[in-house]
Amino acid sequence: MDIESFPLYDIEGDARQCGQQYGRAAGERIDLSLRTYRAAFERVGLSWDRTRALARRFMPVIEAFDAGMLREIEGVAEGAGVPPEDIVALNARSEMLYAFQQLEATEPPDGCTGVVVMPSASREGRLIHAQNWDWRVESLELGIVLRIQPAKGPSMLTFAEAGTLARAGLNSAGIAVTGNFIKADSDGRQQGVPLALIRRGILQSELYANALGVVCRTARSISNNMIVTHAEGEAVSLETCPEQVFWQQPEGGILVHANHFKTPAALARVVDRSLETTPDSLYRDRRVTEALHNRRAEGLLGEQDVLDALQDRFGAPRAVCRSPSAGPGGASSATVATIVMDPAARKMRIAPAPFRAHRFTEYSL
Known part of the structure; x- marks a missing residue:
């Protein structure tokens, strides 16, 4: 699987137009995403008909959160020639997979390590926001970069799996986000907004306060750590579970978060199940x-x-930079990409498969 760079797709216009352009341009990769995750859903006992039925339940939740996102998802589906619930399933794949206890017996362990260096600690005087994204090796063939010029709001640059609206990215207002796996015992007990769409909501924000508010006020189904930064020297790591949000700020100009709860309040109040599958997060x-x-x-x-x-x-292989290793169900996980963002310059560099010889490709707004 020799991937030198992830393809860049430019989309613009209103929500439906952006979706249609996305679906047409990335149709082959979206089809591969659907085949990859259809197999994953089946491994946890979800037929594709059942998956679609569950996805339909998310549609009113998404519309209440941001009607434009649902219109964009419908546009992606139209452009790719698939039912809208298929694209919803891709965007809610974490919610639909991690709600099933048998997941750990079938899927490779998730990972990710996020890093922020504040301007005060940076040689160039600019904030650095980076991440190793650890997930299924097959995702190397699913990765894309979207450069979005919406009819309203800031322009956005986001790395994502084909068919989803956001993963890690930045916007023209200087806001950036990455997301890391964490797991609490309360995950899967309520329906909430898919994480991919919460991250997209962060990137649609003009103001940093609004970006943080997207996380703090939105109902979630599962836990996640989101690191949200601003080019002018703000950074916070938000440890979220379905009911609560805990925060960690940089110390000595540096912020690091892997895949377990770290904040004192979370350690006192949350049953952390992250380490059952990612004990390597500690080191x-x-x-x-x-x-x-x-x-x-x-x-x-x-x-x-x-x-x-x-x-x-x-x-190794369960290292910061993870080389491919098989999970319980036989699927392999690895560090799919290293992403480093310069929000002040409105650019990001991404290297696929950094566990081997690799090169970075620069993308900018």
Whole structure:
């Protein structure tokens, strides 16, 4: 699976127009996404008919959250020539998969390590926001980059799996977001807005306060850690579970979060089930934090310092930079991409499969 870069698709216009352009341009990858996740749903006991029925239940929730997003999803479906509930299922795949207890027996462990370096600690005086995204190896063939010029609101640049509206990205207002897996015992007990759409809501925000508000006031089905930053020197790690949001801010100009709850309030109030599947999160988080603070003691940090920390191979294959390894059901997981964003310059660089020889491709607004 030799992927040198992820394709870039430019879309513009109102929500339905953006969706139609997206669906037409990325139709082949969307079809591959659907085939990949149809197999994943079947492994947890969900037939495709049942998956579609569950997806339809999310449609009024999405419309109440942001009617434009539902119109865009309908446009993607129209452009790709599939029913709208298929695109909803892709955007709600985490909610629909992780709500099933048998997932751990069939799917590879999720991961991700997020990093922020504040302007005060940065050699260039600009905030650095980066992430290793660990997930199914097949996602290498699903990854895309969308450059979106909506009829209203900020323009957006987002890395995503084909058919979904956002994963990691930034906007023309200087706001950026990444998301990491975490799991609480309360996950799956209520229906909420899919995480992909919450991240898209962050990117649609003109104001940083509004971006944070999208997370804090939106009902969720499952837990997630979202790191939300602003180019002018703001960063917060939001540990979310269905009922609550906990926050962590940078220390010494550095913020790191992997895949377990860290904030004191969360540790006191949440039954953290993340470590059942991602025990490596404990040392990944610590090793990246220590590496960056050690470098910081020698001087200001640059982008390469962050990328070096994200290349750490201790504990391989379950390392910060994860090489392919099989999960319980036989599917393999790995670090699918390293993403590094410069929100002030409105650009991001992405390297597919950083566990082997790789190169970064730059995308900008």
